[in-house]
Amino acid sequence: MSHTVSIMVQTPAHSAVAGPLTYLSDTPLAPGSLVRVPLGKRETLGVVWDPANARPEIAAHTGELRAVAGVLDGIAPLSAAWRRLVQFAAAYYQRAVGEVALAALPPQLRDLSAMQLGRRLKRAVPPSQADANSAINAATLSAEQAGVLAALHAQAGPFLLFGATGSGKTEVYLQAAQRLLEADPAAQALVMVPEINLTPQLEARFRARFEPRFGAAAVVAMHSGMTPPQRLRSWLSAHHGPLQGGARIVLGTRMAVFASLPRLRLIVVDEEHDPSYKQQEGARYSARDLAVYRSQLENSLAGPGAAVDQVHCRVLLGSATPSLESWHHSRPAAEGGRYVRLAMPSRIGAGALPRVRLVDMNLQQRKTVFSPQLVDAIRQRIARGEQSMVFLNRRGYAPVLSCSSCDWKSECPNCSAFRVFHKIDRSLRCHHCGFAERVPRACPNCGDPDIAPIGRGTERLEEHLAELLAGVERPGGGAVRIARIDADSTKLKGALESQLAQVHSGEVDVLVGTQMIAKGHDFRRITLVAAINPDGALFSSDFRAPERLFSLLMQAGGRAGRDAAHSAASEMWVQTSHPQHPLFAALQRHDYPRFAEGQIAERLTAGMPPFSFQALVRAEARTQEAAQAFLTLASAAAEPLPGAEHVTLYPAVPMTIQRVANIERAQMLLESPSRGALQKFLAAWQDVLRATRSAPEAKGMVRWAVDVDPQTI
Ligand code: ADP
Ligand code: ZN
Ligand code: ZN
Numbered sequence: 001m002s003h004t005v006s007i008m009v010q011t012p013a014h015s016a017v018a019g020p021l022t023y024l025s026d027t028p029l030a031p032g033s034l035v036r037v038p039l040g041k042r043e044t045l046g047v048v049w050d051p052a053n054a055r056p057e058i059a060a061h062t063g064e065l066r067a068v069a070g071v072l073d074g075i076a077p078l079s080a081a082w083r084r085l086v087q088f089a090a091a092y093y094q095r096a097v098g099e100v101a102l103a104a105l106p107p108q109l110r111d112l113s114a115m116q117l118g119r120r121l122k123r124a125v126p127p128s129q130a131d132a133n134s135a136i137n138a139a140t141l142s143a144e145q146a147g148v149l150a151a152l153h154a155q156a157g158p159f160l161l162f163g164a165t166g167s168g169k170t171e172v173y174l175q176a177a178q179r180l181l182e183a184d185p186a187a188q189a190l191v192m193v194p195e196i197n198l199t200p201q202l203e204a205r206f207r208a209r210f211e212p213r214f215g216a217a218a219v220v221a222m223h224s225g226m227t228p229p230q231r232l233r234s235w236l237s238a239h240h241g242p243l244q245g246g247a248r249i250v251l252g253t254r255m256a257v258f259a260s261l262p263r264l265r266l267i268v269v270d271e272e273h274d275p276s277y278k279q280q281e282g283a284r285y286s287a288r289d290l291a292v293y294r295s296q297l298e299n300s301l302a303g304p305g306a307a308v309d310q311v312h313c314r315v316l317l318g319s320a321t322p323s324l325e326s327w328h329h330s331r332p333a334a335e336g337g338r339y340v341r342l343a344m345p346s347r348i349g350a351g352a353l354p355r356v357r358l359v360d361m362n363l364q365q366r367k368t369v370f371s372p373q374l375v376d377a378i379r380q381r382i383a384r385g386e387q388s389m390v391f392l393n394r395r396g397y398a399p400v401l402s403c404s405s406c407d408w409k410s411e412c413p414n415c416s417a418f419r420v421f422h423k424i425d426r427s428l429r430c431h432h433c434g435f436a437e438r439v440p441r442a443c444p445n446c447g448d449p450d451i452a453p454i455g456r457g458t459e460r461l462e463e464h465l466a467e468l469l470a471g472v473e474r475p476g477g478g479a480v481r482i483a484r485i486d487a488d489s490t491k492l493k494g495a496l497e498s499q500l501a502q503v504h505s506g507e508v509d510v511l512v513g514t515q516m517i518a519k520g521h522d523f524r525r526i527t528l529v530a531a532i533n534p535d536g537a538l539f540s541s542d543f544r545a546p547e548r549l550f551s552l553l554m555q556a557g558g559r560a561g562r563d564a565a566h567s568a569a570s571e572m573w574v575q576t577s578h579p580q581h582p583l584f585a586a587l588q589r590h591d592y593p594r595f596a597e598g599q600i601a602e603r604l605t606a607g608m609p610p611f612s613f614q615a616l617v618r619a620e621a622r623t624q625e626a627a628q629a630f631l632t633l634a635s636a637a638a639e640p641l642p643g644a645e646h647v648t649l650y651p652a653v654p655m656t657i658q659r660v661a662n663i664e665r666a667q668m669l670l671e672s673p674s675r676g677a678l679q680k681f682l683a684a685w686q687d688v689l690r691a692t693r694s695a696p697e698a699k700g701m702v703r704w705a706v707d708v709d710p711q712t713i
Contacts, residue, residue: 005029007046011098020049025068032077036069045110081301085294094682094706095283104258108232144344158292160330161318163344165558169318173268180265186243189266191251194274200497214248222252254287264313267291272317278711321551327596328610349564354557354572356588358579375468381528382509385475388528389511395486396420397460398453403443416659421453433661458486462512485513518556529560530573542713613678615670616710620663622700627666628652630698637688643681647672
């Protein structure tokens with residue numbers, strides 16, 4: 001037992017132990033090796049880490065050190081790039097390295113109680129069946145696609161692909177990946193999408209393109225909807241790499257940014273603006289930002305001075321409505337831009353973007369849900385055998401149930417929120433804590449049986465639309481077919497797939513849904529998209545709300561007229577009480593650049609991101625006082641810390657939904673013109689936060705967390 005090794009093990013959140021633990025081993029172990037080590041009374045998975053700075057006190061006490069229990073054989077060590085990525089993510093997002101490292105591995109690998117692990121590992125990789133001679137069904141590129149691909153291979157990036165909805169971005173991803181994978185038999189690509197289970201079609205497209213050429217193991221998925229054995233299989237396949245019969249392409253959600261890919265040559269982040277790239281618990285990382293960092297890391301480790309055509313790993317962010325951060329980064333290099341902006345403004349096949357029509361709801365009768373013009377337009381689509389999509393970002397039947405005589409409302413007893421009325425099972429359900437009850441027969445407060453829904457969600461919208469379209473006949477005969485897709489209608493496994501399949505095959509005339517239907521889908525028969533009531537977001541206190549709304553509406557509109565043959569008559573309807581709002585004017589012109597420049601000018605004036613850097617500290621406690629006291633105390637102790645002179649700490653405030661599941665929530669915003677100063681400050685502040693946790697004023701504190709670059713304020 002002559003060697004000491006540093007080993008990263010699962011560390012609890014906010015643990016004071018930030019670095020690896022020291023163990024003994026009778027053989028030297030390569031950094032990145034996966035090992036079993038004793039920890040307390042159990043055995044746990046560890047990752048051999050790069051030797052920590054020599055700690056003399058440890059060397060003197062090696063007699064007290066425990067020994068590594070064993071190495072997981074058959075698994076090559078994790079690469080230096082992977083370790084550096086984890087190390088960076090932990091430091092940047094203010095978490096322990098051990099927490100991030102172990103969370104980045106598949107759960108079944110961590111679960112060492114599974115004695116069969118070894119055998120399972122052997123079975124996990126299916127044999128590859130590459131057939132280099134098979135029929136690739138790649139499309140003939142449009143001029144814009146060809147231009148983008150040429151630029152992509154001629155420059156180093158990072159790239160922002162600013163491509164209209166239906167401009168063929170996916171085809172660009174496919175061909176960029178194909179070219180790299182064909183040039184190098186060991187090369188791998190990582191393709192990230194916001195919510196893979198929402199777009200089964202995309203996975204099918206990747207499989208259809210790459211499995212015939214690179215074998216049945218070529219494409220693996222990675223997302224949280226998979227079972228633990230499936231996740232282990234995908235992870236191992238990616239980790240082994242193609243030379244060991246493993247994957248060439250990982251298609252996954254944000255978690256895939258941590259996939260082990262020994263020869264990563266391309267990272268694609270599709271719909272890069274999508275908020276779901278931000279992890280919302282544990283280490284609150286942005287997978288998009290880490291993707292850019294990871295490609296730089298892969299390049300710097302691949303050796304300096306490589307010519308452009310030898311760039312080791314490219315990163316490509318794609319969107320029709322890029323995040324303002326990425327838009328700003330891709331301004332001209334002369335103005336300080338760091339990304340290469342590539343544009344594909346036209347739809348494939350000369351298809352047109354939908355004509356945007358605003359309906360001024362001030363001119364409608366009170367309580368109008370669907371303006372008569374919109375109902376007419378939907379009827380015309382039905383008569384022509386085309387599909388319409390109606391979208392409202394709220395599920396359930398009605399957001400509140402209320403008593404007309406005493407003003408009782410369906411508040412959640414555990415949260416500062418209303419319970420939503422779901423008519424289908426006559427329940428009142430809290431969307432925050434899950435508390436559900438049957439709808440009472442009469443007002444629980446005064447006994448009046450006249451309790452009524454207020455407002456509407458998708459369930460009520462569907463019901464209302466069915467009434468409006470009753471009696472309308474389809475061209476082939478029969479009643480109009482309405483389908484609803486939202487989190488409620490797709491709870492059962494396979495439900496979403498089968499509902500989407502019905503839409504694609506034309507068995508549905510009108511599709512009603514939440515934002516689940518607005519993004520990504522390549523619907524071919526939809527020629528009308530309607531946003532029923534998007535106004536709420538116009539006046540939100542979150543400064544990112546307009547950006548979100550604009551991109552959601554552009555994305556939703558992008559589902560219409562995707563078949564060039566019918567695109568000329570395609571329409572996007574927006575019902576609004578604020579038709580003069582500049583956001584809608586930009587939407588009518590499909591003018592994202594104009595909208596973005598306006599927003600960026602506002603952010604510059606207000607000193608908001610991307611012109612400043614933010615972090616949020618969120619505190620949860622039994623009482624609001626304790627949550628706020630914790631933040632206020634920690635803030636009071638901030639001044640002497642490094643970086644503090646460049647960081648503004650705002651007062652502690654209750655969160656928008658102040659109480660969830662009987663826990664009170666408060667937050668504090670930190671802002672700095674310098675990312676470096678904010679980082680330095682946050683790192684030093686961790687100790688203060690830890691110590692403040694046990695201050696008497698903060699009695700009743702449950703937990704706290706730092707969110708760096710928060711996406712919702
Ligand atoms: P985006 O991701 O930009 O919204 P897609 O990549 O989904 O667009 O492309 C839209 C549609 O156009 C898809 O059905 C796709 O198969 C098709 N398509 C893409 N590129 C071409 C091309 N070069 N020739 C013909 N069809 C194409
Ligand atoms: Zn009442
Ligand atoms: Zn609740």
